[in-house]
Amino acid sequence: MTVLSVSHLSKRYASYASSLERFAGWFGAPVKATEEFWPVKDISFSLAAGEALGLIGQNGAGKSTLLKLITGTVRPTEGTAHVGGSISAILELGLGFNPEFTGRQNAYHAGGLMGLSQARLAELMPHIEDFAEIGAFFDQPLRTYSSGMQARLAFALATAERPDVLIVDEVLSVGDSYFQHKSFDRIRSFKATGTSIILVTHSLGDVRSLCDRVILLDNGHVLKDGRPDEVVDYYNALIATKENAKLTIEQRREKDDWLYSRSGTKAVAVESVALLDSDSGDPIKTAVSGQNMTVRTRIVAKEDIPELVIGFMLKDRAGHTVWGTNTWHTGQVLSKLAVGDKVECRLRLSCALGQGSYGLSVSLHTGDVHIDNNFDWIENVEVFDVVNTGGPFFIGTSRLEHLFEIVR
Structure with a gap:
C-alpha cells in the first residue's frame, strides 16, 4: 500500500526587477524573472506503508525544501505530493513554537496546528510530558530551553500519536545520546506497526541501521535511489569526487x-x-x-x-x-x-x-x-x-576477551 506519492515535484524561487512585476506575475502576467533558483526540480518517488526512507545529500541539496513541499508548508511550483493518511513532521527546531509560551502551552498550540483537538491533547499531555523528560521546564517559557530540550519537546509532541507518515529532519542530532536512543526506539516501534518514515540526517550510520531505502539528492535532483549500502557508499565517493576533479x-x-x-x-x-x-x-x-x-x-x-x-x-x-x-x-x-x-x-x-x-x-x-x-x-x-567453532558461545559482532568472577 502506497502512503505517499510524489510526482514531478519542483519549487522555483524568482527575483524580479520590481515589486510591481512580482505582483503582476502572481496574476499570470508574462513577466520575466531577472533571476531564478530551483532548490527542488522534477522529483518523483513513492513510499509504501512501513517503509523507512532516508534522504541524504550535502547542505543545499534540497532535502529540507522537499520535506516542506511534502508536508504542505511550502507550495510547489510544479508537480504534486499526495499523502494517503496522517502525517507528522519535525522539520525545524522550534517550528510552530512560541518562545514566550511554556512547554505545555506550546504542546497545546502546536498540537492544535497538527489537527489534534484540545480534548485529545489533554489526554496525551501526561505521555508527552513523560517522554520529553524535561522536568519542571515543561511549565517554563520555551526561551529558557536549550536546543536539546526543544528537540525533546518537539519529538514527544510529533510522536504522541502514531502517524501514517513520520518525517524527522535532523532535529535529533542536537539531543543527547540517551534521548537519541530513546527516540530511535520509538521510531522503530512505529515502523514495526506500519508507520512510514522519512529520515533526513547526516549520520550515515543511522541511515544504514534504520532505512530500507535511501534517496541521494544533489542540486535539487535525485542522483541515486536504492538500497542503503549502495547509495551511502556512492555518497561517500561523491564527497571525494567534489574534492578530486579527476575521480x-x-x-x-x-x-x-x-x-x-x-x-x-x-x-x-x-x-x-x-x-x-x-x-x-x-x-x-x-x-x-x-x-x-x-x-x-x-x-x-x-x-x-x-x-x-x-x-x-x-x-x-x-x-x-x-x-x-x-x-x-x-x-x-x-x-x-x-x-x-x-x-x-x-x-x-x-x-x-x-x-x-x-x-x-x-x-x-x-x-x-x-x-x-x-x-x-x-x-x-x-x-x-x-x-565460531570450538570457542565459547557469544552473540554480536565483537569477540571480547572476558572472564566472569562470581563472589558469594
Missing part, C-alpha cells in the same frame, strides 16, 4: 550480493588484495573467530606521489563499521613514491569477530580521511564469513 566512481553487485564500489583518481592504484591465514599463508574465505589473519595489499604508483596513506575498514552485512584505521593514525605515512614504484602492505590482525559475513575495504589517499586526494578507494574488495 571516477564505479559500482556493481557481486560476491553474494555484496556491493563492490570503487572510486579514485588512480594516481596510485591497488593491484590486488588477499586475505590470508597468518600461519599457513593460505587464502581465507571462511575465518574462525579468534584466528590470526593477514591482509596483503599490493599497490603501484601511476604518478609521482609525495605522500601516501593506506587505510582499511571492516563492515558487517548491514553496512555498520566494525573497525577501521590507516597509516596516518599509526604514524606510517609513505613519502615520495615515483612512477612505477610498487608497495606491498601486510596488515596483521586477530579475527576478533562474531559469526556473520564481513566486507573489507581499502583506501589510498593523503591525510587522515579519504577525501584528501582520494587515489583509490575500494569498498568490499574482500568478503568473508566468520564462524
Whole structure:
C-alpha cells in the first residue's frame, strides 16, 4: 500500500526587477524573472506503508525544501505530493513554537496546528510530558530551553500519536545520546506497526541501521535511489569526487550480493588484495573467530606521489563499521613514491569477530580521511564469513576477551 506519492515535484524561487512585476506575475502576467533558483526540480518517488526512507545529500541539496513541499508548508511550483493518511513532521527546531509560551502551552498550540483537538491533547499531555523528560521546564517559557530540550519537546509532541507518515529532519542530532536512543526506539516501534518514515540526517550510520531505502539528492535532483549500502557508499565517493576533479566512481553487485564500489583518481592504484591465514599463508574465505589473519595489499604508483596513506575498514552485512584505521593514525605515512614504484602492505590482525559475513575495504589517499586526494578507494574488495567453532558461545559482532568472577 502506497502512503505517499510524489510526482514531478519542483519549487522555483524568482527575483524580479520590481515589486510591481512580482505582483503582476502572481496574476499570470508574462513577466520575466531577472533571476531564478530551483532548490527542488522534477522529483518523483513513492513510499509504501512501513517503509523507512532516508534522504541524504550535502547542505543545499534540497532535502529540507522537499520535506516542506511534502508536508504542505511550502507550495510547489510544479508537480504534486499526495499523502494517503496522517502525517507528522519535525522539520525545524522550534517550528510552530512560541518562545514566550511554556512547554505545555506550546504542546497545546502546536498540537492544535497538527489537527489534534484540545480534548485529545489533554489526554496525551501526561505521555508527552513523560517522554520529553524535561522536568519542571515543561511549565517554563520555551526561551529558557536549550536546543536539546526543544528537540525533546518537539519529538514527544510529533510522536504522541502514531502517524501514517513520520518525517524527522535532523532535529535529533542536537539531543543527547540517551534521548537519541530513546527516540530511535520509538521510531522503530512505529515502523514495526506500519508507520512510514522519512529520515533526513547526516549520520550515515543511522541511515544504514534504520532505512530500507535511501534517496541521494544533489542540486535539487535525485542522483541515486536504492538500497542503503549502495547509495551511502556512492555518497561517500561523491564527497571525494567534489574534492578530486579527476575521480571516477564505479559500482556493481557481486560476491553474494555484496556491493563492490570503487572510486579514485588512480594516481596510485591497488593491484590486488588477499586475505590470508597468518600461519599457513593460505587464502581465507571462511575465518574462525579468534584466528590470526593477514591482509596483503599490493599497490603501484601511476604518478609521482609525495605522500601516501593506506587505510582499511571492516563492515558487517548491514553496512555498520566494525573497525577501521590507516597509516596516518599509526604514524606510517609513505613519502615520495615515483612512477612505477610498487608497495606491498601486510596488515596483521586477530579475527576478533562474531559469526556473520564481513566486507573489507581499502583506501589510498593523503591525510587522515579519504577525501584528501582520494587515489583509490575500494569498498568490499574482500568478503568473508566468520564462524565460531570450538570457542565459547557469544552473540554480536565483537569477540571480547572476558572472564566472569562470581563472589558469594
